[in-house]
Each structure stands twice: as C-alpha cells, then as structure tokens.
Amino acid sequence: MPSEAKDQFVSAMESALAGLRERSQLRSCSQLEGINFCSNDYLGLAEDPRLKHAVLESVERAARIGGTGSRLLSGHDPAWNELEEEFATFAGTEAAVYFANGYAANLGLLSAVLDKDDLVFSDALNHASLIDGIRLSGARRVIYAHLDLSALEKVLRARENESCRKVIVTESVFSMDGDVADLSAIQGLALRYGASLVVDEAHATAVHGPSGAGIVADAGLTKEVLAVVHTCGKALASAGGFVCGSKVLRDFLINHARTLIFSTAMPAYFAEQIRAALQLAKTMNRERELLLENSRSLAAFLRADGWDLSGTASQVVPIIVGSNKDALAVAHFLRERGFAIRAIRPPTVPVGSARLRLSLTARISATELQRLRECLKAWQASRMALSSAAGGA
Numbered sequence: 001m002p003s004e005a006k007d008q009f010v011s012a013m014e015s016a017l018a019g020l021r022e023r024s025q026l027r028s029c030s031q032l033e034g035i036n037f038c039s040n041d042y043l044g045l046a047e048d049p050r051l052k053h054a055v056l057e058s059v060e061r062a063a064r065i066g067g068t069g070s071r072l073l074s075g076h077d078p079a080w081n082e083l084e085e086e087f088a089t090f091a092g093t094e095a096a097v098y099f100a101n102g103y104a105a106n107l108g109l110l111s112a113v114l115d116k117d118d119l120v121f122s123d124a125l126n127h128a129s130l131i132d133g134i135r136l137s138g139a140r141r142v143i144y145a146h147l148d149l150s151a152l153e154k155v156l157r158a159r160e161n162e163s164c165r166k167v168i169v170t171e172s173v174f175s176m177d178g179d180v181a182d183l184s185a186i187q188g189l190a191l192r193y194g195a196s197l198v199v200d201e202a203h204a205t206a207v208h209g210p211s212g213a214g215i216v217a218d219a220g221l222t223k224e225v226l227a228v229v230h231t232c233g234k235a236l237a238s239a240g241g242f243v244c245g246s247k248v249l250r251d252f253l254i255n256h257a258r259t260l261i262f263s264t265a266m267p268a269y270f271a272e273q274i275r276a277a278l279q280l281a282k283t284m285n286r287e288r289e290l291l292l293e294n295s296r297s298l299a300a301f302l303r304a305d306g307w308d309l310s311g312t313a314s315q316v317v318p319i320i321v322g323s324n325k326d327a328l329a330v331a332h333f334l335r336e337r338g339f340a341i342r343a344i345r346p347p348t349v350p351v352g353s354a355r356l357r358l359s360l361t362a363r364i365s366a367t368e369l370q371r372l373r374e375c376l377k378a379w380q381a382s383r384m385a386l387s388s389a390a391g392g393a
C-alpha cells in the first residue's frame with residue numbers, strides 16, 4: 001500500500017506540473033526534425049566525419065572504456081593532463097582543468113573559490129550554473145542590470161569601503177540574448193574597485209576571438225582575469241568544460257572543487273574527441289567568419305521586418321515574442337514549415353520575454369536564412385489578418 005508520506009510528494013509534483021501546463025510552461029524531451037536552428041553545434045563539428053573518425057580511432061586504442069573512478073582515485077589518465085595543457089595554450093592561460101560538463105565547471109569553480117565573506121557582483125542574466133555556484137558558495141551576491149556598466153559601477157562604488165574580496169561574474173556571449181559583454185570595460189571597473197573577474201565563455205568558445213580562443217583572449221585579458229570557463233559541449237561538439245587560469249587555481253580546484261573530486265572521471269578516450277575537435281576548430285577561421293556574417297545579416301533583416309532581437313551581436317539570435325502562448329504558437333508555425341526551432345520560456349528567461357532562440361551554425365546556408373525570413377513574414381501577415389478580422393467583428 002503506498003505510504004501517505006510519499007503521496008504528499010506525488011500530489012505536490014502533480015499540482016506543480018498542472019501549474020506549468022496552465023501557464024504554457026510544461027516541457028518535455030523530444031527530438032525536432034528540420035533545418036536545425038536550436039543546436040549549439042556552432043561550427044557543425046558534431047556531424048563532421050573527421051571528428052567521428054578520430055573518436056573511433058581513440059576508442060580502438062583505448063585500454064579501457066570506463067571512467068572507473070574520480071580522477072583523484074583510479075579515473076585519471078595522462079591524456080587529461082596533456083589535453084589540459086593543450087587547452088591552456090589555446091585559451092592563453094597558464095593552466096586549465098577539465099570538468100565533465102560546463103555546469104560542473106562553474107559550480108565547482110565558484111563554490112570552491114568563494115566563501116561566505118566574499119562579495120559577488122553578478123550580471124542579472126547570468127546562466128543558472130553561475131547562479132547556482134555562487135549560491136552554493138554562500139557568498140554575498142549583488143545582482144546588477146544586464147550588461148549595464150553604470151549600474152555595475154554604482155554597486156561597486158556603494159561597496160567600495162568593504163574590505164572583503166570582490167568578484168565580478170559574467171558571461172561573455174550571453175546564452176539567451178546573444179549579446180556580448182564589454183570585458184575591457186568590466187575589467188577596468190574591476191581594477192578601479194579592487195575586484196577580480198570570472199568569465200563564462202560557453203557560447204564564445206571556438207567561435208569568437210583569435211582562432212576561436214574567446215572574447216577574454218580577444219580583449220587581451222587572459223592574464224588579468226581570475227578564471228575563464230570554456231565549454232566543450234557547444235562549438236567543440238563534445239562535452240565538458242575547462243576552467244582556465246593560473247597554475248595555483250588549477251591546483252586549488254583539484255583539491256577543492258567538489259564536482260571534480262566527487263565525480264567519476266570521463267573515460268580517457270573522450271579526451272581524444274575534445275583534442276580532435278579543438279585541432280579542427282582552430283583551423284576553421286573561414287567557417288567562423290561565415291557564421292558571424294550570416295548572423296549579422298539575419299539580425300539585420302529580421303530587425304528591418306520589425307522583430308525585437310534584444311541586443312544580439314553573435315550567432316545566438318533571439319526573437320523576443322513576449323507571452324509563452326505566442327512563443328509556442330510561432331515555434332509551432334515554423335516547425336510545420338520545416339524548421340527545428342524551440343520556444344524558450346521562463347524560468348530560462350525572464351517572465352514576459354518568451355522567445356524563439358535561433359542559434360546559427362556553420363551548416364545553415366544563406367538560402368535557408370531567407371526561407372526562415374519569408375516564413376516569419378507569413379506568420380506576421382497571418383497575425384495581422386487575424387487582428388483586423390477581430391477588429392472588424
């Protein structure tokens with residue numbers, strides 16, 4: 001007989017799910033067909049036969065396939081140290097340490113480095129993994145308006161006399177808005193007010209900066225910042241995240257980051273997948289240029305058609321629709337016309353800013369972008385027809 005205690009949890013979950021359904025916020029896992037506008041495989045490497053071949057070769061050579069334990073126990077393989085050195089060279093930092101995913105990298109980094117006496121200045125639109133890492137650390141948190149340098153300066157100035165350690169935490173390319181932080185200006189404020197800087201480059205890794213080394217590298221700040229996080233699950237078509245910084249930071253994380261210490265290592269053959277993806281990505285300047293060129297022209301013509309694209313300046317192009325229902329409706333309209341596009345709703349984005357998040361990849365052609373534009377125009381026309389029919393009724 002089911003226990004009453006368990007029933008309480010089950011009915012609470014059922015009513016939470018019913019609430020989500022009512023607000024058009026219920027999600028499920030499903031695969032979409034069509035021209036893929038919801039993939040973070042920005043360079044198109046996930047389907048590259050050269051990468052597949054490299055993975056097959058490394059599996060073939062591997063003495064073992066399993067992770068077998070934490071890297072601090074049986075799970076370590078020299079392949080990880082070699083890859084970390086290679087990645088640090090790519091990122092322009094002294095050292096790097098690998099985590100099984102970007103979420104674990106941010107959580108491990110922030111919860112290890114910060115403590116409850118520290119003060120963190122966090123961009124209002126930072127990714128959940130940054131927010132959760134800060135929360136877990138127990139540090140005091142000040143949220144500043146998204147990308148607003150004067151708001152950041154105001155809160156830094158207000159806490160100027162506090163003698164504690166201070167850190168500014170920001171993404172470089174923001175995951176849901178596609179806008180880009182002015183890292184030189186943020187680092188300038190950090191210097192002026194005695195703070196250090198942590199930057200999450202998840203959507204810039206292998207896409208922005210010299211040979212894809214990121215926006216911190218592009219701004220010449222690799223030696224200034226406390227830590228840069230690069231992820232491998234997006235443009236590097238693999239999985240994992242590197243925290244890049246000083247050798248001291250690396251040694252500290254190996255000894256304190258709980259998401260590394262208390263988690264099974266990724267199998268060593270997987271290091272070869274990341275290495276192969278990195279080697280390929282470094283050579284893909286032409287693909288990067290084309291991707292960013294396509295992103296700029298998509299943004300220009302959608303803006304000309306009257307769409308609100310927030311402040312996008314990258315391959316992530318959001319179309320802000322507003323209500324959850326409208327975002328679902330336009331996503332459905334486009335899916336029926338052959339596009340794999342998803343509506344992004346709260347809590348991933350702020351309430352009232354539901355959107356389509358278009359992520360462009362090197363596999364999407366200019367002709368497909370034009371087709372998308374035409375379909376979005378058809379949606380606008382159908383909406384206008386509906387509202388004039390309603391007005392006339």
Ligand SMILES: Cc1ncc(COP(=O)(O)O)c(C=O)c1O
Binds near residue numbers: 203239
């Ligand atoms: C800005 C940002 N940071 C970190 C992550 C987490 O990376 P991963 O998917 O590798 O866990 C994501 C992924 O969605 C992200 O968008």
